[in-house]
Amino acid sequence: MKKEYNIFEKTIMYVLLSAFGIFMIYPLIWLFLSSFKPNNEIFGSVDLLPKNVVWDAFYNGWKGSGQFSFGVFFVNTFELVIPVVVFTLISSTLVAYGFARFKFPLKKILFTLMISTLMLPNAVIIIPRYILFKNFDWLNSYLPFTIPALFACYPFFIFMLVQFFRGLPRDLDESATIDGCNSFTILVRILLPLCKPALFSAGIFQFIWTWNDFFNSMIYINSVKKYTVALGLRMSLDTTTAANWNEIMAMSVIAIIPCVLIFFFAQKYFVEGIATTGIKG
């Protein structure tokens, strides 16, 4: 069944794959090595290796502007991102389950409404949302992020999970009902384990998007002590003054580590999930 490659074919394949791999990872290597270069080398030459090595970019970058270090920003970001991801997964699953498996009045209209909010550009809703959150007294806290996540305000994930639930055969639900499951235990015992790949991809997306989100965090968070990493990175970028790019590069390197780790650790569940989906025969 599997074609055997001879040594010559294998060599070509590996050379091509390695070349492509290096091409893809080049920007990251450049980013990492640039954190050891002074400003004029970062922009003035295309060499990868720095001529004059600057060692203290990570140290100085971590200190930030003096008042708060990047340690604070990282803790803040985790405080913001983890609840958002967890709440999004729980709430989106429940809502998606409802839309996928139950019949209730106005279902179609509500579903259309939910999908239509997906089309609203952020720029249109930012001021009404801002005023709403201000009236709730939620500004300058992480509530504008976590509470909407708790109430499934991310239609993209609901849509994604609905599609996934629809792909699971109803026969499973029926046999579970015969075995004595109610509608909630069907979800928890039967459907959720099958949903793992969808849940993991939703979780990873939400994690990376929230982690990197700049505009919303900037609008809702005022105090520097509550800044997230995305805000911290751009904190010293002024149009008229030179920034210490090596410090910003160094912090960017650190800032992408959690995203990369999450992706690699969660990767195996994609595969596992896909392998166990569906009924045979």
Add this chain to the structure above:
Amino acid sequence: MKKPVRLLSMACILVLLGTSFSACGSSSNAPADQSTGQAAASSQAAASEPAKNITMRFAWWGSDARHQATLAAIDAYKQKNPNVTIEGEYQGYDGYQQKLMTQIAGGSAPDLIQFDYIWNQDLAVQGDNFVDFNTKTDVDLTAFPEKVLKEYCTVNGKLIGLPMGTNGFGLDINKKFFEKYGLSVDTEWTWDKFIEEGRKIHAKDKEAYLFSTDPSALPIVVFDPYIRSKTGAYWLNDDYKVTATKEEMIEAFTTIKELFESGTAQPLGESALYNTKLEQMPKFINGQIGSSLEWSGTVGKYKDVLKPENFTVAKPVTVKDGKDQSIAFKPSMLLGVYSKSQDVDEAVKFANWFLNDQDASMILTDSRSIPTSETAKKVLVDANKVDMDIAKVVDFTLKNPAAAPPVALSNAEVFEIEKDVCQKVAYSKITPEQAADELTNRVQAKLDELKAKAK
């Protein structure tokens, strides 16, 4: 079994909808009333009992150096006035304006706001959001040049902000480049002479250019100053009329054309990649660009990449035998006090201290360009605490500052047309004659529209 569930779910939906609507309705009023109540209470308390603790928010954008200097100044103020705590809300320039506009729309802007005078009109549209400094006694307005306050900081008769620093226009020079091609850094350039030398340099070395500019900066760098220098007036006026003649415009456009044809200016195709980020352009860093016309606020970043010993400044390029040798000028940024602040008077007091006080200026130095306040500037100059190149540009400018541009000239749509026409000339898509006609017709049409709207 099924029916009760359906009824229950209906009920739930209704209740949820109901509460969410009523929540919006009631909460929009309640906290506002509460906060105004608190405001009244706290200001009364402050009057009777000076030790009353006050917390204010101060928003600014900037670089690390500015953040650190400002935070240090805030600390110094706290030591003098232990009851006043000021929280800095600082960030980079990206998104600052959007955030400020959103905050003002939501009525929750910081008490002290750093802003750019270019936003004056946009801010004015959103209502009276700034305290009129003319009505406050706690602030020393005599320290600021009256012309600046009147022309750049006053909107509808209200003094909405105080200038924090002065920005002058100058020629930023790579000294090494000038030495290499035998040019004197003290030359007072005219466009003719500039193009003549630029042509020679480019003929010697195909990779070297005497001058570089962003495509989007052509109007402010060449066209506007050319007409002003030539005629002594801007090319349009406050009465929404294009005033420059066709001949004058043709001359200015011909200069743009020659700048690029002679190889004096780097081709726009190259410089466009580094729009407003000349300090990131390899050619500039490696010394193949001789000069650039810039606001003094950018001196720091160019000096940083070129190394201070290779950098100097000179007066901007003018027109030979022009009527006007004045130099463009603007406040680098303004400091305003939010009118909905709970402690307007304390905020005004702080603003006055921040801009005029000796100790404050010694801490802040030139983190916001050379201070506009005469008292602050004198302290810094006496203590030799300012960047000499920035000081030089500002000095040139203050000796002969240009009048403020007409409001219509900073209109975004007018600017867009001007930019478009200038670029067409630079890319040799149209002749200077065609450009003069196109600019006059398109801008006049837009101005008529604006005038009708203004009435």
